[in-house]
Each structure stands twice: as structure tokens, then as C-alpha cells.
Amino acid sequence: MFRKIPTYLFAIIFLFGIITGCSTEKNTLVTRSFHNLTSHYNIFFNGTESYKKGLRRAREAYVDDYTQILPLFTYDDEGIAQSIAPEMDRAIQKSSKVITLHSITAKPEYKNGPQTEKQKTFYARNEFNKWVDENYLIMGKAYLFRHEYHLAIETFKFIITEYYYEDIIYETQMWLARAYNEIGEYKESEKILNQLTTSEKFPAKLHADLYATIADLYMKQEDYESAINPLANALDLVRKKETRIRYAFILGQLNQQVGNMEDASKYYGQVIKMNPPYEMSFNARINRASVFVEGAAKSREIKSELNKMLKDEKNKEYKDQIYYALGNIFYREGNIEEAIEYYKLSSASSVSNIQQKTKSCLTRKGWLSLTVSLPE
Incomplete structure (x- = not known):
């Protein structure tokens, strides 16, 4: 979690502000430092915290229907989207403020002479505040949680076009695929996900989320058998206990749905061993009994x-x-x-x-x- 900016840094930033006039029209080391610090520790911090607060409220408010296969992601509930709208609106507002006040698009001056590849890459950038693209991503996610899917899609597309040289495009593409899943544009989602799964540059830390997004694509099309392998891969990689429990339970449901009773029993057993909340534990035990087959568990x-x-x-x-x-x-x-x-x-x-x-x-x-x- 980001920490609030230390007091002594406020003094430095204030001095930068006096020297530079807080201008984004000039691109120097001083102006970049000033706008990076203020956008990161002040506005971006507040916008991110508001977004996280909305996510926590959504998790607490969501009620699972155990008579159905549980959704992987719980942001498709209309009632919850409305209830967390204030937090998401604030996140969008704060992100917009960072972009408006602290975006630096002016090219920095440089002396004549040959440039290294690193310098060429730097001067070719469209944005010189390293937190602006992050704010666009928060904005896109907030739109998605608000169920303003087309605004989310346009925001994600903008990031991919404008910040193609940044690593953030991989996470952005994944979220774009999720947005396409929500509006039924499965071909578009599949195209993106195929590219990401074959990319050698895709960050390892996002592999669990990528596999879950692929599983979500299949589940939304009710292709439950195809959803099993990617979700099993996601379960192998994810570390957060709450997420592991949910993925294991859904894997039990998917295997039960397609008739893989032994595998279903195995995953329900995994859920029980992870000591989940009472209602999920109860349903895992009931479902495990329902898929009883010789060899999957002892009847007695x-x-x-x-x-x-x-x-x-x-x-x-x-x-x-x-x-x-x-x-x-x-x-x-x-x-x-x-x-x-x-x-x-x-x-x-x-x-x-x-x-x-x-x-x-x-x-x-x-x-x-x-x-x-x-x-x-």
C-alpha cells in the first residue's frame, strides 16, 4: 500500500513548485520529479484508496448463489455496481485530476549529437509522467466496475495505443479482454488472450489472472469443459487464500457439471481443507457427497x-x-x-x-x- 508523502518531501516539492511554476509545458528533470511526486503521493494515492475501498465493499456485499456455478469475478452484479458507484466515481475523478494537472507531453530538450538506444526510447515517449498511464488504468477498471463497459473499453484501448512502450499494456490488454467478456464480445476477447498467452514478455506475476480470464471467457459461453484447465492453472499459481478457495470450489462445480465426479470430489475436498467461510464449507461438503463415486471418497x-x-x-x-x-x-x-x-x-x-x-x-x-x- 502506498504511504502518505513524508513532511520533508513536501518542502522539496514546494521548492520545486516555486522554481518551475508547476508547469507541465517544460520537460526537465525538476518538472518531471515535481509532477511524479505530487501525482503519486497525493492524488493517485487517494484515487487508488477509493478504488480499493469500493472493491472491499463489493466483496462484502456479494452473496453467492450456490444453486448455480459461481462466477469467477463478482463485478457483474448490477446492484453492487450501483452501491459502489460513489467510490468508483471518486477514483475516476482523482485519476482525471492527475492526468489534467500533471501530464507531461512536451519533449525534453537535448543536445545535438548521437543518442544511445535508451535515449532514443526515452525521447520517443508520448508521456513523461510515469504515473499517468497508471491513472488511466485505474479509471478504466473503475468504469468496468461501474458497468460502463464501453467507456472502460475505450480507456483500455487508449492506454494500449498511447503507452505501447510500457509494461502496463499487458495488464491493460487483460482487462480489455475481461470487459469484452462482460458485453459478449467473445471473439475480440479470445483474440487478445491468444496474443497474451504466446507473449514471452507477459509478466509472470499476472499469469494467474490471465488464466482466470481465459476460464471466465469459456464459462460465460457455458463451455465448462474448456474452462477447467485454465482455471486449474490459475489455482496452481494464485496465492491469496480467499481466491484459492473460490477457484477450487468453482473447479469442483465445473467438473461436476461435465461428469468428472472424482475430480469434483477432489476439489471440494481441497475447499474443505482450506477452512473456508461456513456457507462455502457447508456447500462443499454437500456437493462432495452428491458426487460420491467409488474411489473418490469413502462412503462411510x-x-x-x-x-x-x-x-x-x-x-x-x-x-x-x-x-x-x-x-x-x-x-x-x-x-x-x-x-x-x-x-x-x-x-x-x-x-x-x-x-x-x-x-x-x-x-x-x-x-x-x-x-x-x-x-x-
Whole structure:
């Protein structure tokens, strides 16, 4: 996290301001130092903090729907986009201020004579304040979180065009692909992601995010099988525990969706071992029971775990799901009569969960009539 500028540096910056008149029309070492310092430690810091505050609020407000495959990124929720609009608007405002007040586009003077390659690269730049491109990127991300996708796309494109010589273009291209994913421009996203995956210059620190973006592209097209490998790669590389838990859970769901029950059970087990928040832990245990196959887990252990969950007061309102999961295990073992009894208990325990009650009733009725097979 950036630190506020030390007091003694304020004095130096103030002196620079007096000497230079705070002009961005002159490009000297002094003016570049002045505008780099003030844009970084003052306005950019505040804009970045506002952006981060919005992200924290979005994470805290987002509620996962465990009846669906969870999204990799949670910025597509319209209600949350509206709730964090003040923070994102402030981030955009602060970024615009840095660009307006501190952008240096004037070329510096140089003496005649041959130039080194490093000097040629320096003088060819379109911008001489190293924080301006960062502010454009914050602005683009803020637009995306505001669901102003076309403004986000135009901002990302501008960065790629104007700052092609900076390493920031790789992260920008990745965010451009994410924006295209949000508006359904999958071909454009795929084109960008293919370029990034083959680029030798793509920063190693962004590989996890890149793989997750590729997985997101496939998931939005409901190509769940193709999403598995890139998301598994992302899980191998990501270090943040909260993100690892989410990726592992989604990998369980994706494998379950395409019928890879053993792999699904493995990933749900990984989630449980990482000690996730209670609701995710509960759903991981329920889902692991639902994908039980010989060799993926021991039936006796799973039944014992589910029976313990039935006795836990915290699971009082979730008993319908637990009974249903037990029914699924007995079904997979070929004990249809026992399975039907648990589906009956599930239906009787459903009070507020109408979806689960309907599911339990239909499953039980189907097996009683021997005409409907158990849904996954």
C-alpha cells in the first residue's frame, strides 16, 4: 500500500513548485520529479484508496448463489455496481485530476549529437509522467466496475495505443479482454488472450489472472469443459487464500457439471481443507457427497460427516439439503429404498427452501414410479 508523502518531501516539492511554476509545458528533470511526486503521493494515492475501498465493499456485499456455478469475478452484479458507484466515481475523478494537472507531453530538450538506444526510447515517449498511464488504468477498471463497459473499453484501448512502450499494456490488454467478456464480445476477447498467452514478455506475476480470464471467457459461453484447465492453472499459481478457495470450489462445480465426479470430489475436498467461510464449507461438503463415486471418497466417512452436520444447530435450516445428499449416496450405492426414505425426509424438512423441496419431491416420485433417474 502506498504511504502518505513524508513532511520533508513536501518542502522539496514546494521548492520545486516555486522554481518551475508547476508547469507541465517544460520537460526537465525538476518538472518531471515535481509532477511524479505530487501525482503519486497525493492524488493517485487517494484515487487508488477509493478504488480499493469500493472493491472491499463489493466483496462484502456479494452473496453467492450456490444453486448455480459461481462466477469467477463478482463485478457483474448490477446492484453492487450501483452501491459502489460513489467510490468508483471518486477514483475516476482523482485519476482525471492527475492526468489534467500533471501530464507531461512536451519533449525534453537535448543536445545535438548521437543518442544511445535508451535515449532514443526515452525521447520517443508520448508521456513523461510515469504515473499517468497508471491513472488511466485505474479509471478504466473503475468504469468496468461501474458497468460502463464501453467507456472502460475505450480507456483500455487508449492506454494500449498511447503507452505501447510500457509494461502496463499487458495488464491493460487483460482487462480489455475481461470487459469484452462482460458485453459478449467473445471473439475480440479470445483474440487478445491468444496474443497474451504466446507473449514471452507477459509478466509472470499476472499469469494467474490471465488464466482466470481465459476460464471466465469459456464459462460465460457455458463451455465448462474448456474452462477447467485454465482455471486449474490459475489455482496452481494464485496465492491469496480467499481466491484459492473460490477457484477450487468453482473447479469442483465445473467438473461436476461435465461428469468428472472424482475430480469434483477432489476439489471440494481441497475447499474443505482450506477452512473456508461456513456457507462455502457447508456447500462443499454437500456437493462432495452428491458426487460420491467409488474411489473418490469413502462412503462411510461421508455419511458420518453428514450425520454430524444434521446434529449441528447451525445446520437446522439446511437439513433438507443434508438429507438429499444422503439420499444421493444411498442411490449411488444401489440402495434405492433407503434413498427414497431420505428424499422423503428432505421434502418434509424443507420449509423456506421451495427449490430444494420441489427437487426432493420430484426425485422421490421419480424413483417410486421407476421412470425418472436421479438428477446430478
